[in-house]
Amino acid sequence: MTDSSIPDMMAEARRGQWTDQQLAAKAVELAESILKQSNAGMRGKEKRQAQQMERMMNDPAGKAFTLALADRVFRPSSPARGAELFHYLLDGYGVPRYLSAADRFAMKMGGRFSAQFPGVVMPMITSQLRKESSNVILPAEDGKLRPHLRRRRKGGIRMNINQLGEAILGESEAHHRLQQVVDRLTDKDCDYISVKISAIFSQIHLVAFEETVKLIQERLRILYRAAITNAVTLPDGSRKPKFVNLDMEEYRDLHLTAEAFKRTLMEDEFMQLEAGIVLQAYLPDSWEEQMKLCAWAKERVEQGGARIKIRLVKGANLAMEKVEASMHGWAQAPYGTKAQVDANYKRMLHYGCMPDNARYVQFGVASHNLFDLCYAMLLREREGVRDQVEFEMLEGMANHQA
Ligand SMILES: Cc1cc2nc3c(=O)[nH]c(=O)nc-3n(C[C@H](O)[C@H](O)[C@H](O)COP(=O)(O)OP(=O)(O)OC[C@H]3O[C@@H](n4cnc5c(N)ncnc54)[C@H](O)[C@@H]3O)c2cc1C
Known part of the structure; x- marks a missing residue:
């Protein structure tokens, strides 16, 4: 396939005559074409990083070492401990x-x-690690982050900032993290942030579901108010609140997050606010939650409220869910195979691209799987929902493909 035939393929998809099977076959062709073109456009540095990543993926001990090092080396209280x-x-x-x-x-x-010589060697190792990860983890310091955000905006890419940090163990840490996110929202160069509830509230108890939802709502109100107060001015002079997205991590947080999200956004103060939530396709429950969220979003819009956004991901917490399940002798919350996860992803993708859902729920397709992305690109054309379905990728992971 040539460069010029991609728009032709999109136009063909828009005619709406392809079956799902035909769409899948075309998605494979499209993926091949995008892969060839993006590889050809890769810069030397990107190629070296990709090759190193590939070597790491084929070196299980090296991969485990690197993950453990990145996880622990920034934390120790002293170079000697490091x-x-x-x-x-x-x-x-x-x-x-x-x-x-x-x-x-x-x-x-x-x-x-x-x-x-820990005082000499450990700072060198830390600095090397920071350098190595600098393409996927951006520095939070304003002087370094701000120019990057501006560059991306110029290129037509909306940056979603996720403030990294360690697990929250107590309420003082939770308040500190909440304040960091609020501060980020006051930054004029940041108009979209992602946060998970377990990073801003430490006392999540499923047996006290109602009480926990109420307390999470208190935190969400603070974030949503900051999003409204720090609205951005659009070229036509109108003001648009910043965007707050609720990320998903553990299975136990799914229903709590969705409930707190819905209840808070139904309050008069937030009825006009567009906000987002993530659903993980590796959880069987997410499909049901998507249907509930779509039905609720429709009601909200019909009552004069704003749309919401759902970001669809596969789920990144599989290892932890496995450990959690095995410690209690439970069945694991996520599906047991990749094929099941991929199938649920497609099912949720189809549901999100249905025009009657996309009208009320902006849909974010987040993945680095080129086949899924291409399938979604063609599906949104076929369903006529191009403006309501967007793509999200992680900075630094595959910039040439993005
Ligand atoms: C912009 C963006 C935002 C994200 N936000 C979140 C978030 O808020 N929460 C979150 O959890 N993740 C998030 N992720 C990560 C995401 O969930 C996936 O882990 C990641 O994108 C890899 O999936 P893929 O579709 O890109 O690749 P693929 O290679 O197609 O899929 C890998 C995924 O398949 C699933 N899988 C693989 N093997 C198995 C198995 N044996 N059994 C069951 N499942 C299996 C896992 O979910 C794994 O992550 C985000 C990703 C992106 C790009």
């Missing part, structure tokens, strides 16, 4: 095979000297 952790990981996993010869040598030297 050096201890670094040694512990090196002893357990060995120097990762996927690294280049020079990096393997540097890591071996780091291992040898970090115990003797």
Whole structure:
């Protein structure tokens, strides 16, 4: 397929005559074409990063080492403690095979000297790690983040900011994190943020469902008010509130998040606010929740309220859900196979692209699976919902494809 035939394919999809099977076959063709074109346009640095990522994915011990290092090395209270952790990981996993010869040598030297000179070696290791992850984790400091946000906006890409941080253990941390998100909303260069309820409220108890929902609502009101107060001025002079999206993490939070989201947005103060929520296709419950949210969104709009947005993802918490289930002897909350997850993703994709749902619920298709993205690109054309269905990808993961 050539570059110029992609618009032809979109036009053909818009004629609405393709069956789902034909759409799937065309999505494979489209994916091939996009892959070829995006690979051809890849810059040297992106190619090297992709190759390193590929080598890491084929090196299980190296991957485990890198994840553990990234997870722990930023946390220790002192360089000496960091050096201890670094040694512990090196002893357990060995120097990762996927690294280049020079990096393997540097890591071996780091291992040898970090115990003797932790104050010198550990900051070097931390800084190297920050450099390596800088394409996927942006620095939060204004001086570095702001120019990046402006560049992206110029390129027609809306940036959704997700403030990273460790697990929230108590209420003082929760308040601190809530304040960070509110501060981010006051930033004129940020108009879209994502936050999960477990990052802004520490006392989630499912046996006290009603009480927990009420307390989460208190936090949501603070965020939604900040979104309204810090509205952006559009080119036509009108004011548009900033966008707050509720991310999803653990299964236990799904119904709580959805309930607090719906109840808060039905309050007079927030009826005109557009806000979003994530649904994870790997949870069988998400499909039912999508139907409920669509029905509720329709009612809200009919009562004079604004639309909402649903972002569809597959779910990133599989390992933790497995551990949680095995600790209690429960069946795991997510589906047991990738094929089931992919099938549910398609089912939810179809539901979200139905014109009668897309009218009330803006739909965000979030994935890095090029086949799913291409299928969704063609489906939204076939269903005539191009303006209501958008695509979301993670910064730095596959920029050439995005
Ligand atoms: C913009 C954006 C926002 C995101 N926000 C969130 C969020 O709020 N919450 C969240 O949880 N995730 C979020 N994710 C991550 C997402 O859930 C996926 O983990 C990630 O996108 C990989 O899925 P894929 O479709 O890109 O790739 P694919 O390779 O097609 O799918 C990988 C996914 O399939 C599922 N899977 C794989 N193997 C199995 C198995 N054996 N059994 C069951 N399931 C399996 C898992 O969900 C896995 O993540 C986000 C992703 C993007 C791009």
